[in-house]
Amino acid sequence: MNATTFPPARILGIETSCDETAASIVENGRVILTSIVASQVDLHAQFGGVFPEVASRQHIRTIYPIVETSFKEAHMHLGEVDAIAVTRGPGLPGSLVIGMNTAKGLSLGSGLPIIGVNHLEAHIYSAWLHWPPLANGSSGGVEFKPEPQFPLIVLIVSGGHTELVLMKDHLTYERLGATLDDAAGEAFDKVARLIGLEYPGGPAIQKAADGGNPKAFAFPRAWLEDSWNFSFSGLKTAVLREVRRLQSVRRELPVADLAASFQAAVVDVLVGKTVRAAQALGAAEILVAGGVSANSALRAAIHAQAPCPVHIPPLALCTDNAAMVAAAGYYRFAKGQRDGLDMDVLPNWPLSEV
Numbered sequence: 001m002n003a004t005t006f007p008p009a010r011i012l013g014i015e016t017s018c019d020e021t022a023a024s025i026v027e028n029g030r031v032i033l034t035s036i037v038a039s040q041v042d043l044h045a046q047f048g049g050v051f052p053e054v055a056s057r058q059h060i061r062t063i064y065p066i067v068e069t070s071f072k073e074a075h076m077h078l079g080e081v082d083a084i085a086v087t088r089g090p091g092l093p094g095s096l097v098i099g100m101n102t103a104k105g106l107s108l109g110s111g112l113p114i115i116g117v118n119h120l121e122a123h124i125y126s127a128w129l130h131w132p133p134l135a136n137g138s139s140g141g142v143e144f145k146p147e148p149q150f151p152l153i154v155l156i157v158s159g160g161h162t163e164l165v166l167m168k169d170h171l172t173y174e175r176l177g178a179t180l181d182d183a184a185g186e187a188f189d190k191v192a193r194l195i196g197l198e199y200p201g202g203p204a205i206q207k208a209a210d211g212g213n214p215k216a217f218a219f220p221r222a223w224l225e226d227s228w229n230f231s232f233s234g235l236k237t238a239v240l241r242e243v244r245r246l247q248s249v250r251r252e253l254p255v256a257d258l259a260a261s262f263q264a265a266v267v268d269v270l271v272g273k274t275v276r277a278a279q280a281l282g283a284a285e286i287l288v289a290g291g292v293s294a295n296s297a298l299r300a301a302i303h304a305q306a307p308c309p310v311h312i313p314p315l316a317l318c319t320d321n322a323a324m325v326a327a328a329g330y331y332r333f334a335k336g337q338r339d340g341l342d343m344d345v346l347p348n349w350p351l352s353e354v
Contacts, residue, residue, distance in 0.1 A: 013326025017091025085329020177228025
């Protein structure tokens with residue numbers, strides 16, 4: 001099934017699942033007309049992680065200015081879009097409610113249909129997106145690439161989720177495996193704290209690892225050979241024990257080597273299982289999405305080892321944004337999904353029950 005089989009439509013996307021407040025307008029599920037993201041990273045850094053109540057309050061302050069800015073940047077008004085897509089879950093309940101109520105208000109005032117989107121599905125559809133070419137012929141931010149081809153093996157890696165999914169067609173998912181404990185991004189945050197790095201842990205560990213030896217410490221890899229599942233709690237514990245051992249015999253931790261060795265262990269398992277799944281299930285292509293897909297070591301390893309073409313969103317679309325919500329919403333809209341104003345948020349909404 002190709003995007004050309006779907007009718008044209010412009011979708012307003014709204015995202016408030018965690019600590020980014022975002023709005024975007026996307027055309028035909030692929031072309032980003034505008035994408036505005038307000039990050040709360042600096043607010044939460046003092047807590048070493050996302051503080052839910054602070055996140056909710058900040059969403060309230062910024063959501064309407066963000067939506068207004070999105071329309072101004074696109075030189076459009078609400079009447080020129082066909083539907084409103086909003087993240088319904090999974091995510092922080094208080095944060096999700098802000099985006100949901102905003103979308104409902106806009107829908108009620110305009111008569112536009114509203115579509116609830118799964119946040120994990122949105123991350124997947126970030127791989128379909130690109131910016132339109134500029135007048136000078138440049139890409140305008142994200143280079144146009146052919147859309148992913150089915151069947152896809154999808155690796156979703158973020159702060160709260162690590163899942164391996166078989167996607168045979170648009171909006172069709174079979175969950176192969178998931179983390180049994182910590183998500184990859186969560187493990188990055190926790191290990192960063194253990195070795196004295198700042199929040200968020202993913203970028204901090206990547207930066208520190210650039211100057212380290214990934215073979216300095218033989219941290220374990222949990223392969224769980226009989227399944228496609230993941231586990232990172234043992235790795236996190238191994239780092240903790242090594243940190244305590246080092247602290248007992250020296251004053252200063254070898255932060256770069258610890259970061260590089262930890263990152264290598266995570267990347268080895270993520271890439272290894274994804275590649276094996278693609279080979280075992282005859283995938284045409286591989287898609288990697290979610291905040292951790294911004295990690296340079298992961299991107300390099302999957303491109304080097306994959307037996308088929310790989311799709312990874314550009315860095316600007318790896319972390320939470322509303323363009324991906326609008327893209328997923330477009331395919332839901334084209335399929336005929338319309339949700340009522342009684343729709344509620346689903347903080348623990350799985351991508352697939354299968």
